[in-house]
């Protein structure tokens with residue numbers, strides 16, 4: 001049966017792959033994007049632009065989604081990943097991360113026209129549970145997303161199942177050099193880039209498993225339980 005998927009940050013990278021997977025399954029996909037959308041046009045695809053760091057823009061997006069009717073699956077994937085030392089202004093840096101990671105899904109969920117038996121998945125990070133002094137604000141805001149999501153699992157129980165995925169190194173960013181990539185992969189039990197499909201599979205499992213809610217699922221190649229003492233970014 002055709003379902004409606006709403007995915008944030010679906011203009012490129014993982015979000016785009018999740019949207020393409022949903023379309024290939026015959027679902028209707030509402031793809032939120034920020035700066036640009038690399039998805040090819042499709043009859044079942046609706047693309048909506050919003051800056052999730054701006055609450056007014058999020059509210060407009062929430063109204064647009066609401067007008068499109070019931071949502072079966074919501075994936076909050078959008079994310080910003082800025083090291084603290086690149087922040088011009090600490091307040092702006094905090095606001096941007098907490099708005100994109102936590103306030104945006106909170107505003108969206110409040111206005112969401114849930115279909116019966118709906119499911120939500122929040123994409124967090126294994127660094128929600130591991131401090132990282134270079135990315136302290138990113139880590140804190142992903143931890144907040146995770147905790148907020150589990151509260152939503154309680155609040156929406158019986159109506160929406162809510163789960164969290166903690167990816168490990170699924171796809172490096174272009175700015176990550178070879179030394180960084182090798183260091184990160186050497187700290188995993190499965191020492192290669194896991195690829196977007198690992199998260200697509202995990203989302204599919206969580207969305208189609210009626211007994212699963214309030215779960216935090218690591219999809220990290222064993223990075224969390226690898227030798228934690230080596231997991232420092234100080235030397236990178």
Ligand SMILES: NC(=O)c1ccc[n+]([C@@H]2O[C@H](COP(=O)([O-])OP(=O)(O)OC[C@H]3O[C@@H](n4cnc5c(N)ncnc54)[C@H](OP(=O)(O)O)[C@@H]3O)[C@@H](O)[C@H]2O)c1
Nearest residue numbers: 009013014034035036051052053077078079167169170171
């Ligand atoms: N890649 C990895 O190895 C890895 C590891 C751990 C966790 N994760 C998590 O997995 C998810 C997907 O990873 P990814 O690497 O594909 O993410 P990404 O490319 O860093 O970001 C995902 C999307 O978020 C959007 N975004 C950023 N700022 C925004 C804003 N202010 N308003 C609206 N959208 C905004 C980006 O759009 P624009 O580019 O247009 O700004 C982008 O399309 C993220 O939640 C990430 O934290 C990824």
